[in-house]
Amino acid sequence: MAAVWQQVLAVDARYNAYRTSNFPQFRTQYIRRRSQLLRENAKGGFDPLLRRQYLKLRSQLLAQRYGPLSEQSSFRTYSNSVRSSRTTLDRMEEPARTVPRPNGRDFEDDLRAQGARGHRRSVSRGSYQLQAQMNRVTYEDKSPGSVVPTSVAEASRAMAGDTTLSENYAFAGMYHIFDQHVDEAVPKVQFANDDKNRLACCSLDGTVSIFQLVPTPPAVLRVLRGHGRGVTDFAWSLSNDVIVTTSLDATMRIWATEDGKCIREIPDPDCSELLCCTFQPMNNNLTVVGNNKHNVHVMNISTGKKVKGGSSKLTGRVLSLSFDSPGRILWAGDDRGSIFSFLFDMATGKLTKAKRLVVSEGSSITSISARSWISREARDPSLLVNACVNKLLLYRVVDNEGTLQLKRTFEIQQSANPVHSIFCPLMSFRQGACVVTGSEDMCVYFFDVERATKAIVNKLQGHSAAVLDVSFNCDESLLASSDAKGMVIIWRREQK
Incomplete structure (x- = not known):
């Protein structure tokens, strides 16, 4: 049921x-x-x-x-009825002027040595992105295959308050610091879905903490205890009533966020360390996990069993996972430098291997984030990737099998630590498009992916170790970041 x-x-x-x-x-x-x-x-x-x-x-x-939403991330042409429909975002735009748009070590050894772990699942506001193709704005082609905003694309600026990208992401002051996990890396921090004030983080000390930021002072709501070894990853369910965690103790656990009780413990089918997880976005009864024996498994969290046909093998340890918004394509990254795409059967949960891309042989793929559109003016379905090559990589998704084409690279420091990055959740309302990433130089970087030069929009300093993960709340008023020494910092956007 x-x-x-x-x-x-x-x-x-x-x-x-x-x-x-x-x-x-x-x-x-x-x-x-x-x-x-x-x-x-x-x-x-x-x-x-x-x-x-x-x-x-x-x-x-x-x-x-x-207004209708696409099921296929718009890889195909919309029907005339969909194209001609008046969407909610269209109606919001009416005051604006618009025109038709045209290697071998044990994983725990790695984690302890680096003070980190390997996966990040970004929060994506899928319905914003899926709707974006049906809105009407002006484009200009600056290079083959590139779609960037022109000076007359006013709709996004109006919805963003007609401010610059630098002003939108002027995070400066520290709102709060959580340090209960100090001395153990915090590999993942994430705000709850559509929530401004509740977030969670997992730690290599074997626990997960859930925080409430309002009312002040911010506090720890509860701590989830039960795993026998470090927690490597977690994911909020769509309604935020359940959290799934993966651990080096070779189990995944399902927790009720209301009281912090463990609902179910599920052993890994291969009795191997679990390194990452993600919910199937259209069916939160299914969770995908990746393990130390190179396998990806689709798990039914109600039955505690893996789905028939829902397993596949990669070339290395599975460190990162991400679905596209409709949940039909799954990307998985490993520690051998490969990204695999899988077609996900919505009816059965079966995985079919589709494509493989070698980013850099032997360089770990530590984070994958999918987004249907970078922004309303730059509509390419995209993948944001962290790999241990001292670069943040942005790929264009070119077909409905998840084939990737490199679009942009940004210089960061990442050669060993499992650093993660995210797309900003409200980018679809802005001119330009911003992504945020951690870095081994202890800084948080904001990049405008559509800016040809001087792409750094902001840089936050305050951590004393490699920044492993970053997460926005739903309205981008707060940003959380975590590091390899267990510090979690909440940054507040500067108010004008």
């Missing part, structure tokens, strides 16, 4: 970004209540035919209310 209510919730969640645009806190309340009601109703059972009919009708009603 869990799979049923998760499917229904997924339909609603795809449109959640459009609800009560002036009061984003209500979106979180809505999706939580929706999740609660669906779970309660699921206990009574579902008739398969009625469920299919309900899902169809619910999708139609939501599409009529908010």
